[in-house]
Amino acid sequence: xxxxxxxxxxxxxxxxxxxxxxxxxxxxxxxxxxxxxxxxxxxxxxxxxxxxxxxxxxxxxxxxxxxxxxxxxxxxxxxxxxxxxxxxxxxxxxxxxxxxxxxxxxxxxxxxxxxxxxxxxxxxxxxxxxxxxxxxxxxxxxxxxxxxxxxxxxxxxxxxxxxxxxxxxxxxxxxxxxxxxxxxxxxxxxxxxxxxxxxxxxxxxxxxxxxxxxxxxxxxxxxxxxxxxxxx
Amino acid sequence: xxxxxxxxxxxxxxxxxxxxxxxxxxxxxxxxxxxxxxxxxxxxxxxxxxxxxxxxxxxxxxxxxxxxxxxxxxxxxxxxxxxxxxxxxxxxxxxxxxxxxxxxxxxxxxxxxxxxxxxxxxxxxxxxxxxxxxxxxxxxxxxxxxxxxxxxxxxxxxxxxxxxxxxxxxxxxxxxxxxxxxxxxxxxxxxxxxxxxxxxxxxxxxxxxxxxxxxxxxxxxxxxxxxxxxxx
Numbered sequence: 001x002x003x004x005x006x007x008x009x010x011x012x013x014x015x016x017x018x019x020x021x022x023x024x025x026x027x028x029x030x031x032x033x034x035x036x037x038x039x040x041x042x043x044x045x046x047x048x049x050x051x052x053x054x055x056x057x058x059x060x061x062x063x064x065x066x067x068x069x070x071x072x073x074x075x076x077x078x079x080x081x082x083x084x085x086x087x088x089x090x091x092x093x094x095x096x097x098x099x100x101x102x103x104x105x106x107x108x109x110x111x112x113x114x115x116x117x118x119x120x121x122x123x124x125x126x127x128x129x130x131x132x133x134x135x136x137x138x139x140x141x142x143x144x145x146x147x148x149x150x151x152x153x154x155x156x157x158x159x160x161x162x163x164x165x166x167x168x169x170x171x172x173x174x175x176x177x178x179x180x181x182x183x184x185x186x187x188x189x190x191x192x193x194x195x196x197x198x199x200x201x202x203x204x205x206x207x208x209x210x211x212x213x214x215x216x217x218x219x220x221x222x223x224x225x226x227x228x229x230x231x232x
Numbered sequence: 233x234x235x236x237x238x239x240x241x242x243x244x245x246x247x248x249x250x251x252x253x254x255x256x257x258x259x260x261x262x263x264x265x266x267x268x269x270x271x272x273x274x275x276x277x278x279x280x281x282x283x284x285x286x287x288x289x290x291x292x293x294x295x296x297x298x299x300x301x302x303x304x305x306x307x308x309x310x311x312x313x314x315x316x317x318x319x320x321x322x323x324x325x326x327x328x329x330x331x332x333x334x335x336x337x338x339x340x341x342x343x344x345x346x347x348x349x350x351x352x353x354x355x356x357x358x359x360x361x362x363x364x365x366x367x368x369x370x371x372x373x374x375x376x377x378x379x380x381x382x383x384x385x386x387x388x389x390x391x392x393x394x395x396x397x398x399x400x401x402x403x404x405x406x407x408x409x410x411x412x413x414x415x416x417x418x419x420x421x422x423x424x425x426x427x428x429x430x431x432x433x434x435x436x437x438x439x440x441x442x443x444x445x446x447x448x449x450x451x452x453x454x455x456x457x458x459x460x461x462x463x464x
Contacts, residue, residue: 006240006426076462083462091378100412101403141414145377145463146323146456149395149415151422153379163381171333180332182373183381184426190383191423194238194416194442210426224378230308230315231377231463 004209009034010195011043011204018103019055024125027204034206037130042207043122044192047140047155048101048109049203050118056110057103063094070095070110075232083143086111089223090155092142112138115156116218123158135160135212138219139189139196145231152193154185154219161215162186162222183222184213236441241266242427243275243436250335251287256357259436266438269362274439275354276424279372279387280333280341281435282350288342289335295326302327302342307464315375318343321455322387324374344370347388348450355390367392367444370451371421371428377463384425386417386451393447394418394454415454416445 011030017023027045031037051057060066064082068074071084075091084095088111096111112118119136127133138156143149154162162185169180192205226232243262249255259277263269283289292298296314300306303316307323316327320343328343344350351368359365370388375381386394394417401412424437458464 005242006423008238008240008423010237078462081462141412144415146461147385147415147418147454148456149413149418149454151383151415151418180373181381182425183376183379183383186379186381186383187422187425190419191238191240191426193414193419194423222379222381224380229378230310230313 006209009206010202012202017049017052021053023053024122028129037132039132042135044137044205046203051109059106067095119156119158152189154189157219161213161217164213238441241438242434244434249281249284253285255285260361269364271364273366275366276369276437278435283341291338299327351388351390384421386421389451393445393449396445
């Protein structure tokens with residue numbers, strides 16, 4: 001899809017985010033230190049920073065109750081591990097609730113209520129400041145069925161089609177590809193994770209050189225519809 | 233984990249791979265055109281190129297029979313879609329068998345018999361030619377439970393720990409992270425997919441600037457062990 005290199009740049013020097021912080025300004029300041037934006041850039045922001053700025057925090061020691069409050073269904077449970085479906089439709093551990101990097105003991109960070117809206121807000125603010133409107137992805141670390149470890153995926157998106165649809169295009173031999181949709185927003189989120197770091201205070205990254213599939217899709221486009229979900 | 237940028241460079245100009253081709257030489261030629269290797273580089277090679285070089289091709293119109301021959305278990309089936317567990321333990325559509333970009337009508341490309349060994353062979357050959365031994369990942373496009381679209385993941389690995397284990401490390405507030413393993417080999421494979429392109433004849437990429445977790449892990453480290461698999 002791309003002839004040249006893709007560069008993933010960590011956006012550092014962003015202070016610990018607190019409720020009410022202007023995240024777009026802080027990410028924008030980091031972008032400015034990194035030379036700003038050009039047309040086609042993607043900005044990936046970690047969910048935890050978005051959630052904190054939006055005040056999506058809860059103080060309780062009853063994690064299970066908190067999870068059940070955020071979940072619309074529990075898919076599996078084994079000991080402390082709860083695989084839940086969130087109100088957004090995402091299937092993940094603990095309905096996306098996480099205590100690491102929370103503001104203090106007993107505190108937990110919840111997913112943004114509408115991560116697509118968070119992404120749209122960041123995109124608009126960054127476009128107003130820099131000119132070019134970046135694609136914006138809000139990322140979170142999700143576990144997977146059948147595979148160990150987490151990968152970062154897109155839970156919010158603005159200014160791109162999260163799925164690159166190759167159906168109807170042809171392979172190198174001219175044969176039509178039967179059914180190929182690539183979850184590029186998830187691959188972009190995972191690529192950004194390589195520079196984000198869990199403990200390094202780098203909550204955002206800029207990806208340059210990737211030819212973003214044009215569109216105004218939502219990260220909910222990435223959610224498997226119930227009628228096609230073989231692992232309910 | 234990384235202070236500087238990460239660069240993903242497509243390795244182009246590699247001809248269509250045929251059985252018996254010296255893939256390490258062809259990838260090495262492309263690397264040489266791109267300036268070679270430095271310590272810490274990661275080379276990601278698409279499974280299809282590896283399989284073709286290794287002659288892992290079959291000619292039949294009976295796809296289902298082919299899938300059953302490559303699978304050790306069928307997990308789900310809906311119409312033409314068969315989610316199968318391969319002999320390696322990977323859970324994926326059609327046991328990894330694919331007809332796109334196959335050498336001709338009726339032909340299908342199978343997964344390498346031992347993708348870790350393929351990765352180790354490429355790593356050794358590239359180290360002998362260039363000096364620095366790159367981490368090598370053999371990647372393939374897998375679907376996921378609950379999410380639409382494929383992402384590229386690691387089905388073979390050499391010269392790195394596929395899982396970055398953060399258990400026991402601390403977050404920004406000094407709190408111990410309870411349980412965090414990041415599937416960095418999958419994120420590297422997905423990042424490489426952003427430049428590989430399905431139809432562009434770019435079967436490999438070089439990733440530079442990522443601090444690879446040291447180790448000699450196998451991509452089978454990424455397979456969820458049966459006793460922890462909640463979605464059998």
